[in-house]
Structures are given as structure tokens and as C-alpha cells.
Amino acid sequence: MIAFQRTAMAQELVAALQGKTLLGDAHNGLFLAAPRRTGKSTFLQGDLRPALQAAGVVVVYVDLWADAQRDPGGLIAEAIARALEPQLGLVARSAKKAGLDKVKVGGLEVDTSKIGKVDGLTLTEALRLLHESAGKPVSLIIDEAQHALTSEAGETAMTALKSARDQLNRPGAVNLMLVMSGSDRDKLLRLVNTVAAPFYGSQIQRMPPLGPDFINHVAGLIEAQRTELRPVDQSLLLQAFEVFGYRPQFFMAALGQVLSPLADVAGRFEPALVEAARQQQAQDEAQMASDYLGLKPTEQAVLWRMLAQGPRYRPYDAEALRFYRDITGRPVSVTQAQKALEALRQHMPALVWKSARGEYALQDVAMHRWFDTLVATDMWPPRASHGHLPLDDD
Numbered sequence: 001m002i003a004f005q006r007t008a009m010a011q012e013l014v015a016a017l018q019g020k021t022l023l024g025d026a027h028n029g030l031f032l033a034a035p036r037r038t039g040k041s042t043f044l045q046g047d048l049r050p051a052l053q054a055a056g057v058v059v060v061y062v063d064l065w066a067d068a069q070r071d072p073g074g075l076i077a078e079a080i081a082r083a084l085e086p087q088l089g090l091v092a093r094s095a096k097k098a099g100l101d102k103v104k105v106g107g108l109e110v111d112t113s114k115i116g117k118v119d120g121l122t123l124t125e126a127l128r129l130l131h132e133s134a135g136k137p138v139s140l141i142i143d144e145a146q147h148a149l150t151s152e153a154g155e156t157a158m159t160a161l162k163s164a165r166d167q168l169n170r171p172g173a174v175n176l177m178l179v180m181s182g183s184d185r186d187k188l189l190r191l192v193n194t195v196a197a198p199f200y201g202s203q204i205q206r207m208p209p210l211g212p213d214f215i216n217h218v219a220g221l222i223e224a225q226r227t228e229l230r231p232v233d234q235s236l237l238l239q240a241f242e243v244f245g246y247r248p249q250f251f252m253a254a255l256g257q258v259l260s261p262l263a264d265v266a267g268r269f270e271p272a273l274v275e276a277a278r279q280q281q282a283q284d285e286a287q288m289a290s291d292y293l294g295l296k297p298t299e300q301a302v303l304w305r306m307l308a309q310g311p312r313y314r315p316y317d318a319e320a321l322r323f324y325r326d327i328t329g330r331p332v333s334v335t336q337a338q339k340a341l342e343a344l345r346q347h348m349p350a351l352v353w354k355s356a357r358g359e360y361a362l363q364d365v366a367m368h369r370w371f372d373t374l375v376a377t378d379m380w381p382p383r384a385s386h387g388h389l390p391l392d393d394d
């Protein structure tokens with residue numbers, strides 16, 4: 001396991017969050033999107049968190065996917081409470097010793113028996129308490145933030161965070177830095193792009209994928225361990241990494257295989273690595289085709305419409321219903337479309353995601369790329385090879 005540090009990017013974001021950059025709006029909230037498995041969580045925890053801490057910021061990290069059954073508001077509150085514990089421990093102990101059951105921290109009165117817990121406090125109060133007891137700015141990093149939109153409790157939490165930001169921050173004094181990340185730009189957009197959205201006016205930024213500097217680091221490791229392989233062809237390594245969709249895990253696993261003394265590789269390992277990447281891509285696409293072909297006709301039509309429409313997708317408008325009918329060859333009612341969407345959500349793995357407001361999106365954005373490629377090459381829709389029996393809606 002190697003961990004490539006992305007220090008420069010972390011430093012830039014810290015400055016932006018502190019409002020120190022001339023332009024930009026990160027002090028109002030930083031929204032970062034990047035595809036699955038490209039290193040978001042690793043960067044947030046391994047690079048951004050320590051960089052913020054080094055800059056004198058208290059960091060609270062919470063992953064809303066850690067427990068999909070739990071209410072996101074509860075998960076956020078719990079993470080804040082954990083951060084409060086060491087801050088308030090001292091205050092609480094001395095208050096208890098003095099026989100006080102209430103202490104004042106900043107402008108807030110806190111029940112000493114409840115210190116370290118946030119029940120009874122709103123998220124805003126808890127964040128203010130953390131900020132004032134630590135005497136430092138607070139950064140709340142929310143990983144997979146789009147998950148908050150799947151429940152009303154989560155939406156409420158997001159609205160509360162927006163209000164906390166507005167109460168704690170003033171021009172020139174950024175006391176609450178919000179960082180939200182997710183694997184799907186379209187879903188994150190729902191936090192910012194309508195007047196009713198909690199972070200209306202903020203922009204979603206694409207978290208840059210690992211790139212040539214990562215490859216350079218890896219090549220250096222190979223050359224140090226296997227001197228006979230010098231010089232490593234970095235451009236081929238980078239090419240393989242691209243085909244792997246910039247996902248370090250798959251790249252490193254394949255690299256381990258082609259470099260293994262047991263590997264059946266004739267000649268250099270770099271072309272073998274590119275080949276492994278191509279195979280993986282073909283496999284991923286075959287899996288998507290097989291998932292698609294395993295669906296019932298109405299489910300296929302609904303998925304097709306979502307792929308074609310992207311963020312403009314409306315499940316039940318007249319045009320969508322006409323589309324479903326054209327594809328399936330028979331009328332599709334709103335109820336049937338609803339049932340199909342539900343089935344796509346319950347599918348293993350889930351193909352469709354639904355927000356608390358009833359908006360739908362694809363679970364895996366990689367499907368869009370697959371769809372676009374097939375459409376461009378006139379290969380859409382995928383056709384059943386042997387092994388696929390056409391299913392019927394019951």
C-alpha cells in the first residue's frame with residue numbers, strides 16, 4: 001500500500017477555505033465532485049484534514065455513507081460531539097468539581113451532564129460551542145454529502161449548516177469552513193442550484209484526479225525496487241491509469257500483477273499493464289450491458305431515458321411516457337413507471353438514486369460514459385448475446 005500525498009492541492013484548498021484567495025467562494029462552502037474510487041476520501045482525510053489542522057483549524061470529518069441506515073443529521077451531530085469531547089472535557093470536569101450543573105461557554109449555557117453530547121443543542125449551537133471552546137475556526141468535512149438529500153432529516157441538517165455558516169462567518173473572519181464531497185456532480189448540484197437549495201449560489205468543483213505526479217511517484221518506487229526495469233515508461237503508465245478511470249486501486253492491483261515474478265509477461269511490463277486496463281474496461285462495460293439486459297422492458301426504457309436525459313430527466317412528463325411507450329411498444333402508465341423506478345432503486349447493486357424531493361438520478365455516473373460511447377458508435381441499445389433471456393414485465 002502506498003499513499004501519495006497531495007500536499008500542494010491541500011494547501012491551496014486551505015487558503016481558499018480561509019478566504020485568503022483573492023477570488024473564489026470557498027469560504028461560503030467548498031463542493032468537490034469526483035467519480036467513485038478516485039481518491040476523494042483519502043484526500044480529505046489524509047491530506048486536507050492534516051493541512052487544516054496545521055493551519056490551526058479544528059476538523060470534524062463525517063462520511064454520510066458510513067451508515068446508510070442512519071439519519072445524516074444524526075451522523076453529523078455525532079461527529080461534532082466527538083470533536084467536542086476533548087475540548088469540553090476540562091471545562092466539564094472543573095464545573096462538576098465546583099458543583100455546577102450548568103456552565104457558560106462563549107454565549108451558550110451547557111448542561112454539564114450532557115457535555116460531549118449534542119442532544120438538546122442545535123447543529124448551529126454545537127458548532128458554535130466547538131468553535132468557542134477550542135478558540136479556533138472549525139471545519140466540517142462531509143464526505144458523500146449528496147446522501148443528505150435522500151431524507152428530510154438530511155435536508156434539514158444541510159439547511160441548519162447553511163444557517164450556522166451565516167451566523168459564524170463574517171467578512172474577514174471565517175469560523176466555519178464547510179467542505180462537501182460526493183461522487184456525482186449532478187447530485188451535489190441539488191445542494192446548490194435552485195433558489196430553495198441550502199447552498200444556493202455556490203459552485204461545484206471537480207476534484208482533480210491523480211495524475212502525472214502520482215505516476216512519477218509510482219515509477220520512482222518501481223525503479224528503486226527493480227533497478228533492472230529502469231527507465232520506466234511513464235507515458236504508458238499514465239495511459240493505463242487513464243484507462244483505469246484514474247482509479248488508483250485497480251491500477252495498483254494490475255501493476256502488482258504484471259510485476260509479479262509469477263506473471264506471464266513476455267517483454268516489458270508497461271504494455272501488459274495497458275492491456276490489463278483495456279480488459280478491465282471491457283469487463284466493466286460487459287457488466288453494465290448484462291445488468292441492463294437483465295432488466296424488464298419498462299425498467300430498461302426508464303433507465304434509457306435517464307441515460308439520455310441526464311440532469312434534465314423528468315420521470316412522468318408526457319414526453320417521458322411517450323418515450324417509454326415507443327421503447328416498450330405499449331402504453332406505460334405513471335404507476336408502472338414508478339414501479340420500474342422503484343425496482344431500479346432496489347436492484348443489487350442499486351442503479352438509481354432518489355432524493356427526498358423525489359428527483360431521480362443514476363447511481364453510477366460511469367454508466368453515462370458507457371451509454372455515450374455506445375450511442376456514438378451506433379451500438380446502443382446493447383443486444384443480448386447467448387445467456388440472456390428477454391424478460392417480461394409480469
Ligand SMILES: Nc1ncnc2c1ncn2[C@@H]1O[C@H](COP(=O)(O)OP(=O)(O)OP(=O)(O)O)[C@@H](O)[C@H]1O
Pocket residue numbers: 002003004005006034035036037038039040041042043183210247248249
Ligand atoms: N493518493 C493516493 N495514493 C495512493 N492510493 C490512493 C490515493 N488515493 C486513493 N488511493 C486508493 O484508491 C482507492 C480509493 O480511494 P478512496 O476511498 O479515497 O476513493 P473515493 O473516491 O473516496 O471512493 P468512493 O467513491 O468509493 O468513496 C483506495 O484503495 C485508496 O487506497
Ligand SMILES: [Mg+2]
Pocket residue numbers: 040041042143
Ligand atoms: Mg469515499
